[in-house]
Amino acid sequence: MTVKVYERILDLLEAEGVNTLFGIPDPNFVHMFHLADERGWSVVAPHHEASAGFMAEAVSRMTGGPAVCIGTLGPGIANLAPAIMCAKVENSPVIFLGGQRARITEQRVRRGRIQFVKQAELVEPSVKYSASIEYPDQTDEVLRQALRAALSGTPGPAYVEYPSHVIQAELDVPPALPPSAYRLVNQTAGPERIAEAVELIRAAKHPILLVGHGVHTARVGESVRALADAMACPIIQTSGGTSYLKGCEDRTFPYGFSPSAVDAVVQSDLCLALGTELGEPVHYGRGRHWIPNEANRKWILVEQDPQAVGVNRPIDVPLVGDLRAIVPQLVDALADSPRTAAPALADWIAKDAERLAELAESAPSGRSPVHPARMIVEATKVFPADGIMVRDGGATTIFGWTYSQAKPNDVIWNQNFGHLGTGLPYAVGAGVADGGRRPLMLITGDSSFLFHVAELETAARLNLPLVCVVGVDYSWGLEVGVYKRTFGQGSRETGTHWSTNTRLDKVAEGFGCHGEYVERDEDIAPAIKRAYASGKTAVVHVVIDPKANSEEMPSYDEFRTWYAEGTQ
Secondary structure, three states: OEEEHHHHHHHHHHHOOOOEEEOOOOOOOHHHHHHHHHOOOEEEOOOOHHHHHHHHHHHHHHHOOOEEEEEOOOHHHHHHHHHHHHHHHOOOOEEEEEEEOOHHHHHOOOOOOOOOOOHHHHHHHHOOEEEEOOOHHHHHHHHHHHHHHHHOOOOOOEEEEEEOOOOOOEEEOOOOOOHHHOOOOOOOOOHHHHHHHHHHHHHOOOEEEEEOHHHHHOOOHHHHHHHHHHHOOOEEEOOOOOOOOOOOHHHEEEOOOOHHHHHHHHHOOEEEEEOOOOOHHHHHHOOHHHOOOHHHOEEEEEEOOHHHOOOOOOOOEEEEOOHHHHHHHHHHHHOOOOOOOOHHHHHHHHHHHHHHHHHHHHOOOOOOOEOHHHHHHHHHHOOOOOOEEEEOOOHHHHHHHHHOOOOOOOEEOOOOOOOOOOHHHHHHHHHHHHOOOOOEEEEEEHHHHHHHOOHHHHHHHOOOOEEEEEEEOOEOHHHHHHHHHHHOOOOOOOOOEOOOOOOHHHHHHHOOOEEEEEOOHHHHHHHHHHHHHOOOOEEEEEEEOHHHHHHOOOOHHHHHHHHOOOOO
């Protein structure tokens, strides 16, 4: 069949299940946007290319597959840079497509060329694969290599560009191949290794499942729940894996921030780690809470990248392959001999429930401005049961780890890279991936929210059921705290404050959204309920106590251990 290059690119992406496209169209992409829309894709043009990249990343997290984002030549690619770097550190398989000037222009010895910079070389350090479609008949091999690289081993982004003279060229090609015809999919572990793992599981008295970011981005919650049932054990969340598995909410505890989690880790004689790099926030699986009982603890790691095995700590049984294939293997192998839960599990469940109830009761109330801990409690109490939770911000997120009363099955936040401002674009991308069916709640601070506040218009245009709960202290709250701890109370807090006349509810109304302004904690829940009932994207501006936000962050000592330079 004869197709244009841009049409073939869409064919190849569709074969991978991609049906969303983010970016700001320019002459290199208008034909692609037009055709994608004609085919029924979700085509979203935000107000900044970085937002487009974050939206695509959220789609990847919600679908378990690759996503795609475009950037126009020169400034468009420059604007994509934050999203590209973020996708690399967050292990997100986003395909970034870039336009470029015709090669005759690039190869000229000229000064003053418009919108021109050598892009592939600049992007290369931040992606797993960077290439250009120099000739039309390279389209298949280059796109497939980009997808192969993005989805193999540790997932991550790829960059592909094409010069303007290539995009409209015609190709005579067969139908697009299915993924299994050109890359390894659903890689299983060998039966001998599965048998070794099962033997360790059956022999353990106190096994735990350490569940990371990859479990949720691979969309394997149902099979991991079956594995947790077969092992009758607690689930310990990494900081990047804070979504809760349906049916396992009560026995899921956040590593480091729950005494039940710490006790389960200390007592464990087997850790089965899924979808985690065993990074700094879990002390590489060998420091802090892992030190007690280390000599008696065995480790099983499911890891798609063989070069990642044993890097951060020794592993007794590595299972190399895809979570989507290996977890069902383990479930099947344990089917005829499910474990009985240790008595400690019931105690941990009860203690964690008591912890959450006590936090809800003890969060300071009756203040105006609102204490940030109380804002988290009140907001998460009315989080919709089937909702998608998005987090953003520094101090706000730290309060959220401790005080959240919700146990969402989908949580999206930027944990590894720590990139502020991703929350609103993530929420838009998640809503697009979900088709706008499930309610979304973004809990963020004002400093982070202002990064990409223009995307409120995008959310409103798409009619997303999104409520943004914004804790407003009119400052960079986390940085104010750093000034105080570094220089003492009353020191200059240079560059951390802005006008208290800022009204984000009014900003929201200006974008056609619903706005709420709250100064008392008892008004938070009613405001959120009105926001959802409005049928519009909404912003709830909650004025929070700046002193508490910068000085009273809970579990801050635990958070700081993530950065114990050179000691882990």
